[in-house]
Amino acid sequence: MTLEEPFVTVQVRDDRLSIVGVVDDFTSLTLTPRFNAVGAYVLSIAADSPKAAMLIPGNGLVIRRGSTVLMSGPIREPNWESGDGGTGKLTVNGVDDMALLAGTTCWPNPTAAASSQTDPVYKISGVAAETAMRSLVNLNIGPGAHSARKITNLTLATDGGNGPSITKQLTQFDSLLTVLQDIAKTAGLGFRIVQVGGYLQFQVYEPADLSGTAKFSFGLGNLADASYSVTAPTCTKAIVVAGGNTSARVVTVVTRADPAFPGPWIEQFVDKTDVDSAGVDAASQAAQAAxxxxxxxxxxxxxxxxxxxxxxxxxxxxxxxxxxVSCQVRDGFITDVIREVSISFDAQSGYVAKATVGSTDATDNKDAIARQYAYIRAIFNRLRRLETRKPS
Incomplete structure (x- = not known):
């Protein structure tokens, strides 16, 4: 649905994050913020616009709706195409500032130089999930990082200590974004990097439960379409193997049966042979890996x-x-997470936002919520009962 009040402001920043202008004559804008992942944007403008000169790599955009920053991030790909007798159209593609995390690895000794990476692993021991996430960002690219890796304009929001205590050992040079996603998923947290004033800020937050107030249904006129599917489990028994190199091998077996899929278990080997099985936190690491x-x-x-x-x-x-939020599926509502939002704005249709609730990316289906699956399973059970009724 088109809204009467778009409240979309596109600011241009330079490589020092200073705002150098506003693009108020773009012809179209599409941006896709994503939960705990890298978002993207595409902006088109007449190539002969005076504002087009600002849209160059090295600069970036800060896109606001009212006072809320919807997305901030660098310009990556400017593209020009000719028009009918005119100077043509300039289209710029960009990503949000979460790309900093995607382009960073976790070093075994983050505060040391590359030539001094002699530690075999980096270990997180018994700290709140948010604290662990902030520490990983701080030591790898934040204020506490080695000078060669430090991003000088990156700050960290105040530590709220949210999430359960975790104990985790990282593989050498794991992707920082992937590690943060794994921690956030199990802890139920969100994280982002967004421009605040003249700095980029890494933020960890607890997503809001708006299921009682944010409801989407066909009857309310705010739900365009819906679909669901169920896939069978791929692991119901985790075989975690720790040690075996410099310490004794210890095997931990954890089973989590699924009553909806009866039958033999599905085993999966979990390699933690780099963990010292004699260490005081070996059992905690094995349990978390399982x-x-x-x-x-x-x-x-x-x-x-x-x-x-x-x-x-x-x-x-x-x-x-x-x-x-709450969304209608057949004759009931379920609660799930807004995974991403596709926002477009142009002169013809104005501001339009469409949200994806739950996971639609085949590479990200593991983010589905357990109660969502339980609800869909209940639908199937009702359908089975209907199918077994004899016609009157």
């Missing part, structure tokens, strides 16, 4: 919905990525 494998391999209920903004319920004002 939990991650069983969670990733659980049966999935993949729900794809396309809610649409209305004057009463709007993205960026009433809900955001990561928040839990």
């Amino acid at each position: 939990d991650e494998a069983l969670t990733a391999g659980a049966a999935q209920g993949s729900l794809s919905m396309t809610p649409t903004d209305t004057p009463l319920l709007q993205f960026g004002r009433d809900y955001s990525v990561g928040d839990q």
